[in-house]
Amino acid sequence: MIDAGRLAGYLAERYSEPHQISSDRALFDYTQALKQRHLRNAPPLDKVCYDAKLRIIQHALGTHTRATQVQGSRLKARREIRVATLFRDAPAEFLKMIVVHELAHLKELDHNKAFYALCKHMEPAYGQLEFDLRLYLTQLDLDGKEAKA
Template structure:
């Protein structure tokens, strides 16, 4: 039996249930029933607009974001789903700080709910750098179903790893 690398840390009862769905080839059916179609945010420009709309709705006073892109180089296991970077550079006598959000290219073909959860996670890093209680409270503020969507995204990643693309 393979380990479910995207679900480490979850209870054995849950991972056993997911493993049974994989073994009986029912996991894809379950995911499609819950999330029947992928989103239409396919380009970097559309992703920028999507995330900036979310930022303007929930985090208007936070730092500006200089770049938002899909990135094929993100290692999904170690950097999970997306990457928020804060870059400081000295230009003359000024210190310039830039925030960038990069989301794994694999998320061009997922349900909109998954993309929204990832966006909420990366935007929360504008205010909270660490994954602490305040960070997750901010994630839930932006995406009320955040925790369920994170689990479902990890289940989808498990399916993708084992079987291949769903959409």
């Protein structure tokens, strides 16, 4: 498809639906809604935001972090999800795939069989979306847009 120049057309036809989630607050609300629907008993999230440095520094598209702080005699855990800003302009399905991936880390830390089963539970087309996201990133590289993201 790349050699024939058909990859961009394939992706545009298959993933034409944009999303309106451009602010950190909207991303937090979107993530909370997915979490409430699929992972009600998972620990609460303190922050969900877009991160412009994520792709460049950590070579990641999203991260899930846990930080434990001591406050007096108690421990307080903060959980954050950061999503690469490149997903502000990505198709809606790819944003959902990344959010589902990071939410699955609330229950499963490693990328094991249970992790992917949880991802498929939240998004049945997870495997295809993950593959097509790799194609999308390849197309961005070919177009020279990756450096700007």
